Amino acid sequence: xxxxxxxxxxxxxxxxxxxxxxxxxxxxxxxxxxxxxxxxxxxxxxxxxxxxxxxxxxxxxxxxxxxxxxxxxxxxxxxxxxxxxxxxxxxxxxxxxxxxxxxxxxxxxxxxxxxxxxxxxxxxxxxxxxxxxxxxxxxxxxxxxxxxxxxxxxxxxxxxxxxxxxxxxxxxxxxxxxxxxxxxxxxxxxxxxxxxxxxxxxxxxxxxxxxxx
Amino acid sequence: xxxxxxxxxxxxxxxxxxxxxxxxxxxxxxxxxxxxxxxxxxxxxxxxxxxxxxxxxxxxxxxxxxxxxxxxxxxxxxxxxxxxxxxxxxxxxxxxxxxxxxxxxxxxxxxxxxxxxxxxxxxxxxxxxxxxxxxxxxxxxxxxxxxxxxxxxxxxxxxxxxxxxxxxxxxxxxxxxxxxxxxxxxxxxxxxxxxxxxxxxxxxxxxxxxxxxxxxxxxxxxxxxxxxxxxxxxxxxxxxxxxxxxxxxxxxxxxxxxxxxxxxxxxxxxxxxxxxxxxxxxxxxxxxxxxxxxxxxxxxxxxxxxxxxxxxxxxxxxxxxxxxxxxxxxxxxxxxxxxxxxxx
Numbered sequence: 001x002x003x004x005x006x007x008x009x010x011x012x013x014x015x016x017x018x019x020x021x022x023x024x025x026x027x028x029x030x031x032x033x034x035x036x037x038x039x040x041x042x043x044x045x046x047x048x049x050x051x052x053x054x055x056x057x058x059x060x061x062x063x064x065x066x067x068x069x070x071x072x073x074x075x076x077x078x079x080x081x082x083x084x085x086x087x088x089x090x091x092x093x094x095x096x097x098x099x100x101x102x103x104x105x106x107x108x109x110x111x112x113x114x115x116x117x118x119x120x121x122x123x124x125x126x127x128x129x130x131x132x133x134x135x136x137x138x139x140x141x142x143x144x145x146x147x148x149x150x151x152x153x154x155x156x157x158x159x160x161x162x163x164x165x166x167x168x169x170x171x172x173x174x175x176x177x178x179x180x181x182x183x184x185x186x187x188x189x190x191x192x193x194x195x196x197x198x199x200x201x202x203x204x205x206x207x208x209x210x211x212x213x
Numbered sequence: 214x215x216x217x218x219x220x221x222x223x224x225x226x227x228x229x230x231x232x233x234x235x236x237x238x239x240x241x242x243x244x245x246x247x248x249x250x251x252x253x254x255x256x257x258x259x260x261x262x263x264x265x266x267x268x269x270x271x272x273x274x275x276x277x278x279x280x281x282x283x284x285x286x287x288x289x290x291x292x293x294x295x296x297x298x299x300x301x302x303x304x305x306x307x308x309x310x311x312x313x314x315x316x317x318x319x320x321x322x323x324x325x326x327x328x329x330x331x332x333x334x335x336x337x338x339x340x341x342x343x344x345x346x347x348x349x350x351x352x353x354x355x356x357x358x359x360x361x362x363x364x365x366x367x368x369x370x371x372x373x374x375x376x377x378x379x380x381x382x383x384x385x386x387x388x389x390x391x392x393x394x395x396x397x398x399x400x401x402x403x404x405x406x407x408x409x410x411x412x413x414x415x416x417x418x419x420x421x422x423x424x425x426x427x428x429x430x431x432x433x434x435x436x437x438x439x440x441x442x443x444x445x446x447x448x449x450x451x452x453x454x455x456x457x458x459x460x461x462x463x464x465x466x467x468x469x470x471x472x473x474x475x476x477x478x479x480x481x482x483x484x485x486x487x488x489x490x491x492x493x494x495x496x497x498x499x500x501x502x503x504x505x506x507x508x509x510x511x512x513x514x515x516x517x518x519x520x521x522x523x524x525x526x527x528x529x530x531x532x533x534x535x536x537x538x539x540x541x542x543x544x545x546x547x548x549x550x551x552x553x554x555x556x557x
Contacts, residue, residue: 035440045406048440093432094439106557129557153557165557187324188336189557190436194328195502204328204504209436213324213372213404 004042004086010059012081016134018066019108020077021052023059024085030055032115033095033210037088038062040076046088047072050184050210052111054118060087063111063137094184094210096121101180104165104193106130109185112210114138117145124179125149129165129189133157166196175200184210216275217254217268218246218351219344221379222388232271234264242268243388252276275344278352279304289534292353293546296321296345300338301546302367304349305539306359314361317349318544319377320368325402327422327435329466331500331538332367335547341368343379350384362392364399365420367544371399371407381415394418395458402437403446412453420493421446423463425472426480434471447484455489462491464530466542467508469497473516482523492520492527498540 011023030036032055037046053061066073079085096116103113106129113126118141125147130136131154142148151165161168169175181197183190190209197207220228225239238260245257254268280301281293292304305316321338323330349366350356362384364370370377377399383389384397394416401408402422411419423443425431431438450461463485467473481492494517497507508516513529520527534540 092440093428093442151557185557186336187322187326187333191326191333191336192557194326195334198504199502205433208432208439209326210439211324211326211436213369 004037004039004046004088007085007087009079009081009083009085012079015063015137019063019135019137020066021061021063022076022079022085023053023061024087026053026058026060028090030060030090031095032119032121033092033112034090035092035094035112036060036062036090038076039072039086040079040083042086044072046086048213050092050094050108050111051090051115053115055115056119061115063108063114065108092210094182094208096123096182097180099180100124100176100178101182102127103182104129104169104185105183106165106185106189107135108137109183109189109210109212110137110142112184113182114142117142122146123182124176127151127165127168129153129185131155133160136160166192169193169196169200172200175202177201177203177206180206180208182208182210185212187211187213214273215271216342216344217242217272218275219342219347219379219383220246221343221382222386224379232264232267234267238264240388246274246276247383247389275348276351277345277348282354283537283539285534285537285539287533287536289537289539290353290355291534291537291539291544292349294345294349294352296341297339299550301549302341302345302349303539303544303546304353304366305534305544306353306355307533307539308355312360313355313358314363315350315353315356315359316363316366317346318366318368319346319364319370319373321546322550323368324372325369325435325437327402327437329424329434329468329497329500329503329505330542331545331547332542334500335545335550338550340373340376343376343383346376346380347383347390350390360396362397363420364397365541367546369402369404371401371404371411374404374407374410378410378414381417385415385417395460398460398462400464402435403441403443404437405441405445405449408446408449412449416459418460418462419450420462420464421450423465423481423492424468426477426484430472434468444484447488451488460491461488462493464493464495466495466497467513467516469506469508469512471505473508473512475519478516478519478523481520482525485525490525492525494527494529495541496530496532498532498535498543500543 007024052063103123324337398418400420
């Protein structure tokens with residue numbers, strides 16, 4: 001891992017059950033979609049997170065979900081404004097070239113797309129999958145994309161597709177094959193959706209993936 | 214209950230001191246675990262009855278038999294082990310004229326999502342403990358005849374680096390199995406923090422799954438390229454002194470029309486310039502609904518010649534165990550994974 005720099009938390013908010021948005025001042029440039037290593041203890045190797053804020057924001061936002069068996073997040077949850085964090089340099093190539101594309105995300109995998117959107121980039125369509133309505137983080141802002149499709153597998157709400165995002169995609173008889181598909185989420189989601197897109201005639205060269213690990 | 218098998222000597226020492234046993238008991242336990250064939254803590258006859266009872270109160274032995282074995286027409290065997298509740302892993306044993314190589318898994322499933330790999334299709338379920346990794350060597354029928362060990366089964370070893378390093382410690386230490394590090398190869402797609410720890414803390418050989426020298430192509434085949442580009446992985450390798458004994462090799466699955474062209478030979482020569490290494494070309498074993506096809510034997514042979522001419526020692530790896538899905542990239546326990554609740 002590259003050299004660590006110290007920063008101070010200036011905002012730490014619970015935005016949904018077990019999911020936080022933590023912020024610290026930005027003193028470097030990044031390209032929306034890039035990631036950064038973060039830790040609150042130099043004894044714990046930094047964990048990688050997608051940046052979840054605009055490239056013009058004076059703060060860097062990181063969206064994280066607390067994992068009970070996680071190495072970092074159970075203690076990160078307890079950090080307060082003013083506490084120190086250590087960050088790496090930004091890295092990663094999951095960046096949007098502004099060519100026509102769908103963005104597809106689940107869980108905190110929405111973070112790079114939120115960063116892209118808040119930086120002025122837009123997809124043709126954003127498909128976001130979740131089990132519960134409360135897991136559509138930033139929904140109120142993301143609706144401004146226009147073609148925004150939240151897919152909820154366990155709850156119903158007006159304006160929300162009822163079912164998994166894979167079911168939503170399966171319902172298309174034909175998918176556009178001359179555009180790109182950006183996927184971000186768990187390995188299982190990315191692999192499932194990638195296979196589904198390929199099955200529907202999308203060339204694998206048009207599928208750009210980012211997996212949490 | 215916690216398992217004894219899979220603990221390093223350091224961990225055993227901490228454990229016995231905590232249990233108020235003499236420090237030397239740690240070496241005695243290691244000797245029973247890794248040098249002798251026992252099936253219960255009761256068999257540790259040079260440890261006092263009282264201490265054995267204390268051990269039994271806190272620990273299980275942890276040497277677990279395999280559940281099932283399949284044998285290929287070429288002699289390759291595929292073993293199924295139970296790792297944790299409702300989680301299963303596969304291990305391959307590949308016999309050759311003078312060698313018996315065990316291919317161990319380091320995770321249940323895999324997070325890396327490589328386009329060509331069957332394991333990635335099942336998603337990620339769990340990291341294996343050091344004991345669960347070593348048990349795949351210790352509990353197969355041929356374990357005493359094993360000559361080589363490769364971490365090329367299910368999972369990405371550098372995504373579970375702490376347990377992988379502990380398992381290597383157990384396999385190569387005198388108090389453990391005492392295997393030569395030269396007989397062990399750990400294969401990774403190139404997670405740089407794990408790579409650094411591995412290079413610094415082990416003497417075992419390294420294999421890197423390369424599959425294409427071009428960044429854009431590799432991103433499409435292997436999502437990890439977005440985060441740890443192959444050029445940066447090579448830079449780390451170039452910066453490390455491998456000495457005379459330690460070896461680095463690259464694995465290259467040949468996909469028809471994707472990564473098997475003359476420009477790939479040229480770019481590989483550029484990328485690997487200055488790296489003392491070997492290249493293993495691997496025939497692609499198609500997985501269901503894959504958009505990829507394997508290159509022809511002729512193309513693979515020509516690719517090999519091209520790389521050899523550029524000074525990269527290149528061999529073609531024989532396909533083994535394909536009929537029982539034990540070949541490279543085919544291990545999977547997807548059918549046995551308890552259906553997890555999807556978040557999408």
